Amino acid sequence: MVATKTAQAEPKRPSNKSDKVVIGLTGGIGSGKSAATNKFAALGIDIIDADEVAREVVTLGSEGLTKITEHFGHAILLEDGTLNRAALRECVFNNSEEKQWLNQLLHPLIRKTMLQQIADSTSHYCILSVPLLVEGNLSELCDRVIVVDCPESMQLERAMQRDGSTKQLIESIMASQATRKERLSAADDVIDNSKTIEFLNKQVIALHNEYSRKYSANNENSS
Ligand SMILES: CC(C)(COP(=O)(O)OP(=O)(O)OC[C@H]1O[C@@H](n2cnc3c(N)ncnc32)[C@H](O)[C@@H]1O)[C@@H](O)C(=O)NCCC(=O)NCCS
Ligand SMILES: Nc1ncnc2c1ncn2[C@@H]1O[C@H](COP(=O)(O)OP(=O)(O)OP(=O)(O)O)[C@@H](O)[C@H]1O
Numbered sequence: 001m002v003a004t005k006t007a008q009a010e011p012k013r014p015s016n017k018s019d020k021v022v023i024g025l026t027g028g029i030g031s032g033k034s035a036a037t038n039k040f041a042a043l044g045i046d047i048i049d050a051d052e053v054a055r056e057v058v059t060l061g062s063e064g065l066t067k068i069t070e071h072f073g074h075a076i077l078l079e080d081g082t083l084n085r086a087a088l089r090e091c092v093f094n095n096s097e098e099k100q101w102l103n104q105l106l107h108p109l110i111r112k113t114m115l116q117q118i119a120d121s122t123s124h125y126c127i128l129s130v131p132l133l134v135e136g137n138l139s140e141l142c143d144r145v146i147v148v149d150c151p152e153s154m155q156l157e158r159a160m161q162r163d164g165s166t167k168q169l170i171e172s173i174m175a176s177q178a179t180r181k182e183r184l185s186a187a188d189d190v191i192d193n194s195k196t197i198e199f200l201n202k203q204v205i206a207l208h209n210e211y212s213r214k215y216s217a218n219n220e221n222s223s
Contacts, residue, residue: 030159
């Protein structure tokens with residue numbers, strides 16, 4: 001059910017990473033990363049979620065929000081002074097220079113916070129969920145990479161329904177991300193999310209059992 005690259009040698013542990021076992025999880029917009037991480041969390045695994053961290057680094061009073069307000073003006077804020085995320089979404093995904101500006105501001109802040117959260121994690125392994133794992137070369141932080149995969153037409157349909165965004169906006173977000181083929185080529189394990197949530201959950205449980213066997217033994221050997 002879960003596709004795993006068993007034929008190839010076990011990926012080498014990168015020399016520049018922490019002693020924590022980090023399983024990267026990625027997928028395009030609307031592919032089901034949150035659905036998969038919810039299940040890993042229910043199994044007791046620590047989740048480091050780039051989308052959540054991206055929210056933390058722009059909270060009221062943060063350096064991130066101050067710089068965004070200086071750049072886009074006060075019109076980018078809601079009445080209570082917090083970020084108008086829908087307005088910023090429209091802004092950056094319709095203008096590649098603005099998107100690049102925002103990425104350059106936020107990605108170093110997001111990376112720093114994620115590294116701290118990895119260092120603080122206590123489960124046998126942790127899940128690092130990052131939409132732009134492949135694009136941002138973050139697989140260097142990971143022992144393995146899971147790709148949550150479904151056809152692009154499904155990503156589009158699910159993201160439009162969830163966000164109430166137009167087809168054109170979701171398509172422009174998808175166009176700014178790696179292609180399905182590029183992402184799949186970076187995968188050690190693939191979760192097929194083209195069917196029901198139950199089918200997705202079963203695959204998460206199978207991977208969790210495999211990682212728990214493998215990495216609890218590793219942790220005991222290294223302690
Ligand atoms: C533009 C913002 C404010 C829109 O917020 P919104 O609440 O509408 O969306 P959310 O943050 O939940 O992102 C939804 C999805 O959009 C995609 N996405 C978000 N940012 C980017 C980006 N810079 N490039 C490509 N895809 C992106 C991802 O698939 C993500 O899961 C927000 O996405 C943002 O701050 N983006 C820049 C930070 C970033 O790169 N985040 C992605 C994690 S590294
Ligand atoms: N197998 C499935 N069947 C039906 N709906 C699903 C399935 N998997 C996910 N969804 C729904 O599709 C939408 C997108 O899923 P989810 O939020 O998990 O994707 P994501 O990869 O985290 O998206 P993003 O990159 O935008 O954060 C959600 O509304 C979710 O409930």
